[in-house]
Amino acid sequence: MSSKTINQAVIDAVSSVNNSRLQIRNRRIPLLGLGLQSNTICAIIHNLVAKRISELNPKWTFRPHGGAGGDLGGPRNIEVEIKTTTDKRIKGNRVTFKPGYSICVFLTKPSQNTPLEIKEVRCGFLQRRDWTSGGQKTQFSFVKGSALSRLRKVM
Numbered sequence: 001m002s003s004k005t006i007n008q009a010v011i012d013a014v015s016s017v018n019n020s021r022l023q024i025r026n027r028r029i030p031l032l033g034l035g036l037q038s039n040t041i042c043a044i045i046h047n048l049v050a051k052r053i054s055e056l057n058p059k060w061t062f063r064p065h066g067g068a069g070g071d072l073g074g075p076r077n078i079e080v081e082i083k084t085t086t087d088k089r090i091k092g093n094r095v096t097f098k099p100g101y102s103i104c105v106f107l108t109k110p111s112q113n114t115p116l117e118i119k120e121v122r123c124g125f126l127q128r129r130d131w132t133s134g135g136q137k138t139q140f141s142f143v144k145g146s147a148l149s150r151l152r153k154v155m
Contacts, residue, residue, distance in 0.1 A: 001074065003123075003154040005056045010105055010121050010155065013048035017041065018115040033112050041110045042084040046071070049105060050082050070100065081126075083143075086110070090143040092131060099127040104143070104151060124151035 020031035032041075047064060050071045054062035060080075061073040070079030083090045084105045106119040130147035 001053065001057055001060060001080070005053060006103055006121060006123060007155045008056060009049045009052035010045075010118055012052050013045050014107070014116050014118055016048055017044060017110075030112075032110050032116065035112060036110065038086040038109055041116065042086060042107070045105065045107065045116075046082050046084045049084070049103070090148065092141050092143070100125065102126050102151075104148065118155060120153055121155040122148060122151035122153050126151075 017031060021028040022031060022034075047062075051062045051064075053072060054060045059075050063071055063073060071082040072080040074080065079100055081092075081100060081102045082105070083092065083102055084107065085091065086107050086109045088106070090102075090104050102124065104122045106121070108114070108117040108119060110116045126143060126147060130144055131141040132144055133141055
């Protein structure tokens with residue numbers, strides 16, 4: 001998958017969220033006007049990016065529930081994980097994480113007064129050793145800073 005496809009998918013996803021309006025009775029209110037939590041916005045962007053990549057390049061199949069198979073399935077059984085965040089850390093699940101290709105999207109924190117913006121997008125192969133545990137009381141892991149800096153910056 002090309003950097004151009006990835007970038008276009010991220011731009012389209014962020015634009016969609018910024019421009020989304022919900023009909024409530026006789027009013028249309030902005031999606032970001034609801035004050036949604038960052039993780040909710042990230043989940044929406046996550047699926048929009050994967051869906052849009054599959055539309056821009058039909059060789060890739062969107063898997064809405066991700067799971068053990070990845071968020072995108074592609075040629076030669078390649079699987080891609082999409083990771084989105086509004087802070088500096090990429091989070092994953094240490095229980096199910098396996099080595100593979102990832103697209104990491106860094107966004108600004110959304111608010112009612114400012115649109116969601118893209119900070120950067122990085123892509124590359126992450127291995128199990130690139131992750132660090134979030135602690136014994138959580139199933140989360142985080143990508144190490146050294147691993148993130150190795151990923152190719154595409155936006």
